[in-house]
Amino acid sequence: xxxxxxxxxxxxxxxxxxxxxxxxxxxxxxxxxxxxxxxxxxxxxxxxxxxxxxxxxxxxxxxxxxxxxxxxxxxxxxxxxxxxxxxxxxxxxxxxxxxxxxxxxxxxxxxxxxxxxxxxxxxxxxxxxxxxxxxxxxxxxxxxxxxxxxxxxxxxxxxxxxxxxxxxxxxxxxxxxxxxxxxxxxxxxxxxxxxxxxxxxxxxxxxxxxxxxxxxxxxxxxxxxxxxxxxxxxxxxxxxxxxxxxxxxxxxxxxxxxxxxxxxxxxxxxxxxxxxxxxxxxxxxxxxxxxxxxxxxxxxxxxxxxxxxxxxxxxxxxxxxxxxxxxxxxxxxxxxxxxxxxxxxxxxxxxxxxxxxxxxxxxxxx
Numbered sequence: 001x002x003x004x005x006x007x008x009x010x011x012x013x014x015x016x017x018x019x020x021x022x023x024x025x026x027x028x029x030x031x032x033x034x035x036x037x038x039x040x041x042x043x044x045x046x047x048x049x050x051x052x053x054x055x056x057x058x059x060x061x062x063x064x065x066x067x068x069x070x071x072x073x074x075x076x077x078x079x080x081x082x083x084x085x086x087x088x089x090x091x092x093x094x095x096x097x098x099x100x101x102x103x104x105x106x107x108x109x110x111x112x113x114x115x116x117x118x119x120x121x122x123x124x125x126x127x128x129x130x131x132x133x134x135x136x137x138x139x140x141x142x143x144x145x146x147x148x149x150x151x152x153x154x155x156x157x158x159x160x161x162x163x164x165x166x167x168x169x170x171x172x173x174x175x176x177x178x179x180x181x182x183x184x185x186x187x188x189x190x191x192x193x194x195x196x197x198x199x200x201x202x203x204x205x206x207x208x209x210x211x212x213x214x215x216x217x218x219x220x221x222x223x224x225x226x227x228x229x230x231x232x233x234x235x236x237x238x239x240x241x242x243x244x245x246x247x248x249x250x251x252x253x254x255x256x257x258x259x260x261x262x263x264x265x266x267x268x269x270x271x272x273x274x275x276x277x278x279x280x281x282x283x284x285x286x287x288x289x290x291x292x293x294x295x296x297x298x299x300x301x302x303x304x305x306x307x308x309x310x311x312x313x314x315x316x317x318x319x320x321x322x323x324x325x326x327x328x329x330x331x332x333x334x335x336x337x338x339x340x341x342x343x344x345x346x347x348x349x350x351x352x353x354x355x356x357x358x359x360x361x362x363x364x365x366x
Contacts, residue, residue, distance in 0.1 A: 017045045020113045027108060037105050040147070044109060044139045048117075051135050102147035106140040170224055178224075181217030185210045223247055236264050237271045241296065244279050249286055253294055260299035267362055273335045274298070274307055274357070277343070280328050281309035281355040289313025289353055300361060305341075308356040315347045332357070 021042050028037070117132045188210035195203035232240045238259040245255050263271070278296060285291055291313035298307045329345070332355065336343040341359025 016116060017042070017049060020045050020109075020116050023116070024109050024112045027112060028105065037101065040102070040143055041105065041109050044106075044136075044143050045113060047139045048113070048132070048136050051139075052132060102144045106144045110136060110140050173220070173224055177220045178217055181213050181220065185213040185217065188213065232268065232271045232275050237266070237275050237298065238263070240275055241278060241298075245282065245294075245296075248279075248283060249294065253286065253291060256293065256295045258295075258297045258299070262300040263298055263305070265300075266305065270305075270339060270359070270362060273339055274305065274359070277332045277335050277355075277357055278307060278309055280332050284328050284355075285309060285311040285313060285353065289315065291352065303361050305359050305361060306356070307358075308354060310352065310354040312352040315349045315351050315353050317349060318345060318347045 021038070024041050025038060113136055114133055117136065118129050188206045192203045192206040192210065195206060238257075241257060241259070245257065249255055266274070278298070282294065282296065285294060289311050291311035293312050295310045296308070297310075299305070333343045336357045336359060339359040341357055343355070343357045345353070345355055347353035
């Protein structure tokens with residue numbers, strides 16, 4: 001067994017850190033490699049070595065006589081932040097991925113780092129090995145916790161912005177469509193009154209226009225009112241979707257809605273978020289794609305919920321839309337992530353659009 005002083009004296013922190021991070025990135029699935037995850041892993045290793053290196057008998061004055069002290073700490077982006085210690089809120093820009101990604105990465109990092117620390121630092125000393133294991137576990141757990149907190153804060157902020165944009169949109173609809181419609185109706189009624197005594201035909205035409213405008217404005221108010229109070233309620237998501245489709249999809253558009261019976265078993269909060277995602281996708285399709293057909297599907301397959309809205313409308317440049325995504329698209333994505341799910345967008349100019357969301361059934365393993 002290597003003596004404690006020998007194991008610590010000859011440690012090369014930089015080499016250990018490089019070995020751990022290199023092996024971690026090698027074993028990390030290619031699709032999961034990202035700057036924040038790689039940088040976060042390096043910071044975890046940095047924090048672990050820093051804390052292990054400041055123990056009594058390791059660093060500087062505390063090192064045994066005649067030894068060189070602790071090993072060098074690898075240069076990194078700085079130690080991982082502990083919001084409980086510093087009082088600082090985690091910065092969500094450092095953790096843009098899904099918390100599940102960080103949990104998986106943290107598990108892999110622990111599996112990679114512990115054997116390396118055991119072989120190159122603890123040198124077979126059980127006490128050092130236990131200490132290294134505990135320190136590594138705590139650092140990895142804090143990393144995943146900070147990522148989760150930051151992710152939730154980011155989604156909350158985005159959803160708050162989305163709701164503000166929705167309120168502004170409804171305010172504009174009230175001003176532009178309802179306000180303009182009522183003003184136009186009043187103008188036609190005033191002209192009707194002026195022409196009534198001198199030109200009966202023109203007076204009748206103005207009255208007809210006023211009635212038509214009032215009818216259109218009333219339907220707009222009904223639509224806006226439906227959007228403001230839209231909810232799954234006790235009658236289920238299928239009834240809510242059919243009601244939304246009746247109020248917001250014009251008659252020329254053919255609608256095909258398929259909902260499986262098992263969807264009724266979903267918790268209300270999950271059904272509500274799925275409903276809002278589908279409503280946003282339907283509204284975008286009707287407003288921007290001008291489709292002839294809409295196909296909406298919602299069902300439970302095994303341990304996941306699959307939902308989609310497909311149209312045969314004008315489509316769009318998907319790369320450009322993703323690069324400049326805002327508003328409705330971000331709102332749908334954020335709601336899907338709140339349910340631990342994913343949203344996928346598929347579109348091509350002139351070939352329609354499909355918005356698909358997959359979320360795990362509550363209680364199922366991710």
